[in-house]
Amino acid sequence: MTAGTTTLAARPQAGRLGSGRGRAALAFLSPAMLVIGLFTAVPIALTFWISLHEWSMYTPLGDMEWRGLGNYSDLLKNQDFFQALGNTAIYVALVLVVTVPLSLALGMLLYFPRVAGKGVARAVLFSTYVVPTVAIAIVWGALYAPDYGPFAQVFAALGLPDPTWLSAPDTALVSLVIFHLWQMIGYYTILVIAGLTQIPGDLYEAARIDGAGFWRQTWNVTLPLLRRTTTFIALVAVINAIQVFDPVYILTQGGPAESTSVLSFAIQRAAFQHGLAGQASAMAFSLLVILLALGGLFLAAMRRRS
Amino acid sequence: MRRRAVRLAAGVAIALAMLPPLFPLYWMVISSLKGPEELQRVPPTWFPADPSLGAFGEVFEAVPFAGAFLNSLLIAGVSTLSVLVTSVMAGYVFAKYRFRGREVLFWGVVATMFLPPVVTLVPLYWLVSSMGLADSYLGVMLPWLANAFGIFLMRQFIADIPDELIDAARIDGAGELRILWRVVTPLLMPAVVSLAIFAFVFYWNNFIWPLSILQDDSKFPVVLALTQLLSYSTSVQYQNVVMAGALIAAVPTILVFLLAQRVFVQSVSRTGVKG
Numbered sequence: 001m002t003a004g005t006t007t008l009a010a011r012p013q014a015g016r017l018g019s020g021r022g023r024a025a026l027a028f029l030s031p032a033m034l035v036i037g038l039f040t041a042v043p044i045a046l047t048f049w050i051s052l053h054e055w056s057m058y059t060p061l062g063d064m065e066w067r068g069l070g071n072y073s074d075l076l077k078n079q080d081f082f083q084a085l086g087n088t089a090i091y092v093a094l095v096l097v098v099t100v101p102l103s104l105a106l107g108m109l110l111y112f113p114r115v116a117g118k119g120v121a122r123a124v125l126f127s128t129y130v131v132p133t134v135a136i137a138i139v140w141g142a143l144y145a146p147d148y149g150p151f152a153q154v155f156a157a158l159g160l161p162d163p164t165w166l167s168a169p170d171t172a173l174v175s176l177v178i179f180h181l182w183q184m185i186g187y188y189t190i191l192v193i194a195g196l197t198q199i200p201g202d203l204y205e206a207a208r209i210d211g212a213g214f215w216r217q218t219w220n221v222t223l224p225l226l227r228r229t230t231t232f233i234a235l236v237a238v239i240n241a242i243q244v245f246d247p248v249y250i251l252t253q254g255g256p257a258e259s260t261s262v263l264s265f266a267i268q269r270a271a272f273q274h275g276l277a278g279q280a281s282a283m284a285f286s287l288l289v290i291l292l293a294l295g296g297l298f299l300a301a302m303r304r305r306s
Numbered sequence: 307m308r309r310r311a312v313r314l315a316a317g318v319a320i321a322l323a324m325l326p327p328l329f330p331l332y333w334m335v336i337s338s339l340k341g342p343e344e345l346q347r348v349p350p351t352w353f354p355a356d357p358s359l360g361a362f363g364e365v366f367e368a369v370p371f372a373g374a375f376l377n378s379l380l381i382a383g384v385s386t387l388s389v390l391v392t393s394v395m396a397g398y399v400f401a402k403y404r405f406r407g408r409e410v411l412f413w414g415v416v417a418t419m420f421l422p423p424v425v426t427l428v429p430l431y432w433l434v435s436s437m438g439l440a441d442s443y444l445g446v447m448l449p450w451l452a453n454a455f456g457i458f459l460m461r462q463f464i465a466d467i468p469d470e471l472i473d474a475a476r477i478d479g480a481g482e483l484r485i486l487w488r489v490v491t492p493l494l495m496p497a498v499v500s501l502a503i504f505a506f507v508f509y510w511n512n513f514i515w516p517l518s519i520l521q522d523d524s525k526f527p528v529v530l531a532l533t534q535l536l537s538y539s540t541s542v543q544y545q546n547v548v549m550a551g552a553l554i555a556a557v558p559t560i561l562v563f564l565l566a567q568r569v570f571v572q573s574v575s576r577t578g579v580k581g
Contacts, residue, residue, distance in 0.1 A: 024482035025403045028395035032452040033411075035392065039430060039449035040418045046429030061432060106323060113316035121320050123567050128327050130563040132511040134529040135552035138536060139334045142549070148542050150333060153349040182326060243422040246513045250533070264424040264514075271428045272518050284425045295420070 044288070051281035057271055064278075071282035081283060083258050084266040087173055088242065091262055094177045095241040099188055100234055106185065107192025108222065122193065125186035133183065133246040140179045141166070141251050169259035172252055176260055179247055184240060188233050195229030196222070235298065242291070263287050338362070338550040342543035361546035365535065365554065368547060373524060374531035375554070381446055381516075381527055382509040388451040389505045390498060396452070397460025398486055402472060412461070419454045423514060431518055441522050450509065456501050463497040464490060500569050507559045528555045 051071055053064035075081045110122055128136070144165040146152055152162045165175045199222065207217045223230075245264040248254060254261035254269065261269075263283065271280035337345070339357040365371050400412045430449055431440075439445030467490060475485045491498070513529050520526060523534065535551045 021403075021482060022405070025399045025405070028482075028486070029399045032392040032396035032457055035449070035452035036415060036418060036454060039433065040421065040426060043426035043429035043433065044421075046432070047426060050428060050432075057428070057431070061436070109316065109319055109323065113313060113320070115313055115317045115320065118320070121324055124324050124327050127560065127563060130507050130559045131331075131556045132529055132559060134511070134513050134532050135555045136330060136334075138532065138548055138552050139330045142337060142545060143330060143333060145542070147348045148345070148350055150350055150352070156349070182330070186327065239420050239422070243424070245424065249513075249517075250536070264422060267424050268427060268514060268518065271431075277428050281428050284428065287422065288425050291420070291422070
């Protein structure tokens with residue numbers, strides 16, 4: 001509680017809903033709450049409701065047929081669902097293990113050295129984040145192309161066999177991860193730099209007087225003081241990786257052999273291409289439950305730490 | 307000596323780190339300038355032998371790209387405006403009013419930031435189409451006219467404004483709307499500008515929702531027109547047209563980013579946590 005709110009509280013009726021000012025508050029709040037309530041909160045409940053039915057999406061909601069938990073028991077027998085679940089887990093894990101150390105390294109590189117052009121470098125690194133994913137995914141399709149693509153040419157020049165990139169089940173998912181990292185790393189790097197600016201310079205001064213070199217300073221000062229930033233980056237990286245849809249849709253359509261079918265893609269495809277809205281909703285609600293469980297674990301871990 | 311060597315090494319490392327972000331953008335530009343014959347060469351050329359702007363004209367003949375560009379401007383523009391207004395209003399209430407359930411409501415809103423859009427895609431489609439808004443501009447925009455991130459950002463900034471300023475205006479007899487418009491909003495300008503940029507980039511790039519709700523290609527935003535372009539020219543010799551389209555689609559967000567680069571990068575920092 002800030003000092004300001006206590007002053008307000010000292011006066012009775014201040015800012016309560018129902019009073020004159022309360023009516024203003026209600027008017028200010030309701031547009032946002034109406035949109036978020038109607039188009040986010042209500043749909044969460046509806047997702048569960050639809051998941052208990054069989055429904056083709058393009059018929060009226062009244063034509064839904066009650067299936068109880070049938071869609072869920074179907075999911076347990078559905079190999080493609082588990083494949084999508086596994087692909088999503090691998091995708092998220094790979095993004096996470098690269099994003100955290102790489103953004104920390106890049107953030108330190110673009111914060112500490114006294115060299116010209118750091119501002120430009122930060123802007124360049126961040127620029128990939130604002131380019132439409134659809135547009136730049138198309139470009140990556142050309143980069144990854146066999147024969148006509150520059151990556152194939154570079155590997156040939158080095159005398160290495162061309163990794164099959166998007167065209168083989170073994171490499172397609174990793175290729176999508178590389179694209180994701182390429183697009184997002186600048187954003188996380190900026191977050192690291194923001195965290196670094198919060199560390200008081202005299203801490204490094206004191207460490208230096210104690211004879212600590214760069215690596216000891218990093219280990220004993222920088223990393224411990226960046227812990228909250230690092231946690232935040234890990235959280236956001238996971239959330240962003242779980243949502244991935246655009247590059248899968250543009251580059252692979254889930255293939256080859258379902259190797260890049262992640263949950264977002266599988267859900268959208270089941271509903272909008274196959275007309276299996278009940279099945280899609282069961283997947284969507286399962287994803288929500290998994291997210292809530294992960295969120296709960298995360299909060300519990302945070303609480304135990306502090 | 308040693309310090310200079312370290313600085314040089316850092317400079318080189320920074321320069322090398324710029325290559326990955328720039329190379330795909332470079333490849334996009336040179337591919338759009340190549341002719342059909344050059345695009346089919348193996349290995350590919352790294353500088354266009356005979357650069358031509360012809361592909362940029364073909365984009366507009368191949369698909370209704372100009373219309374799509376205007377559609378995107380309309381959708382992203384209106385959504386951004388609406389997000390600004392609703393976020394400032396809601397952020398003000400969450401920052402400066404006391405009422406029962408405020409914290410629960412606020413953190414409930416914040417929690418929706420972490421919800422993957424695909425979780426609610428099916429019911430959202432049903433809701434919007436049963437309002438008779440499938441395949442309409444309003445249908446594309448309506449679910450996104452308010453935004454949890456915007457509310458969160460505005461509350462953080464408005465909380466920093468001293469209550470004394472607001473109380474003084476109240477004593478002078480100003481109404482709540484006047485206070486919000488004349489006292490609070492002017493102090494928020496940097497935050498409002500950065501939210502505007504964030505929202506514009508987000509709505510310009512948004513793909514999964516327009517893909518799901520729109521059928522009629524005369525209403526397609528530019529990212530959907532790109533998918534049309536992609537299927538129109540799967541053969542490598544038309545790659546210049548696809549790349550030209552991708553480049554045009556990226557111009558507005560890159561332009562907005564370059565114009566307000568400093569504010570934008572600062573605002574990203576603000577959304578992070580301290581320490």
